Amino acid sequence: MTTGLQVRNVSKNFGGLRVARDITLDLPAGARTALIGPNGAGKTTFANLIIGALEPTSGSIYLDGHDISKLPEATRVGAGIAKTFQITNLFRSLSVRDNVRLPILERERRTASFLRRYDGDSAVEEEVEKTLAEFQLLPLADHLVRNLAYGQQRLVELALTLSLKPRILILDEPAAGVPSSDSHLIIDAIKRLPADLSVLIIEHDMELVFEVANRIIVLVNGTILVEGTPQEISQDPKVRELYLGAGHG
Numbered sequence: 001m002t003t004g005l006q007v008r009n010v011s012k013n014f015g016g017l018r019v020a021r022d023i024t025l026d027l028p029a030g031a032r033t034a035l036i037g038p039n040g041a042g043k044t045t046f047a048n049l050i051i052g053a054l055e056p057t058s059g060s061i062y063l064d065g066h067d068i069s070k071l072p073e074a075t076r077v078g079a080g081i082a083k084t085f086q087i088t089n090l091f092r093s094l095s096v097r098d099n100v101r102l103p104i105l106e107r108e109r110r111t112a113s114f115l116r117r118y119d120g121d122s123a124v125e126e127e128v129e130k131t132l133a134e135f136q137l138l139p140l141a142d143h144l145v146r147n148l149a150y151g152q153q154r155l156v157e158l159a160l161t162l163s164l165k166p167r168i169l170i171l172d173e174p175a176a177g178v179p180s181s182d183s184h185l186i187i188d189a190i191k192r193l194p195a196d197l198s199v200l201i202i203e204h205d206m207e208l209v210f211e212v213a214n215r216i217i218v219l220v221n222g223t224i225l226v227e228g229t230p231q232e233i234s235q236d237p238k239v240r241e242l243y244l245g246a247g248h249g
């Protein structure tokens with residue numbers, strides 16, 4: 001059986017606008033692939049096609065050989081495809097620990113009883129502490145999310161997403177809005193992600209992309225211009241001209 005995510009000849013039109021054109025790519029287990037490209041290239045649209053927020057006009061998406069192209073977003077999350085939460089989904093008036101606990105409980109389908117009364121469950125609490133430790137959030141565990149620096153909030157967001165135990169993770173601009181002095185927090189967290197997780201990183205920050213990705217896909221006008229290793233991409237004249245500009249690589 002083919003494992004991981006396979007995208008085959010996927011196109012998406014918005015009326016007459018062709019935003020994804022015949023995209024084919026593989027995200028095998030353990031992939032660290034970055035999707036880069038100029039503004040309006042269709043990166044977010046492509047992420048939305050994978051998670052099921054949009055349905056392709058044509059083409060198919062397979063998870064472990066099963067066609068998931070028509071499955072709704074919630075079903076795909078259950079199947080193991082996750083995208084980083086928007087920061088607005090964090091509970092800003094709750095502590096970091098309480099935020100991390102919620103998706104774990106939700107995964108265990110206990111959210112309703114949690115909202116009524118939660119007396120603690122040692123397996124859940126153990127996982128909460130483990131997750132906090134993995135993301136180096138233990139020193140901040142009792143802080144309210146609203147009091148954290150932006151980069152730290154993004155770390156909490158990543159920890160929450162990982163609590164869903166996805167197999168395919170879409171990181172949509174993980175460093176957006178994070179001051180460069182804090183971008184190492186995000187880079188380190190991505191480097192510590194489980195080795196067998198398939199990760200697709202959509203990102204403008206080239207320093208981050210070149211540090212964490214071992215494969216880069218350049219999207220232009222909804223189509224794959226070129227795909228290769230970071231070294232190949234940094235040396236590709238079309239990419240240098242179109243996207244990276246002089247002085248990179």
Ligand SMILES: Nc1ncnc2c1ncn2[C@@H]1O[C@H](COP(=O)(O)OP(=O)(O)OP(=O)(O)O)[C@@H](O)[C@H]1O
Nearest residue numbers: 014015017019037038039040041042043044045046
């Ligand atoms: N729901 C929609 N209806 C119509 N057009 C859309 C819709 N969503 C996106 N577009 C258009 O599709 C094109 C690609 O947008 P998309 O947001 O996917 O690009 P992007 O590469 O993510 O850009 P950025 O880097 O600026 O986030 C743009 O021209 C955008 O205006």
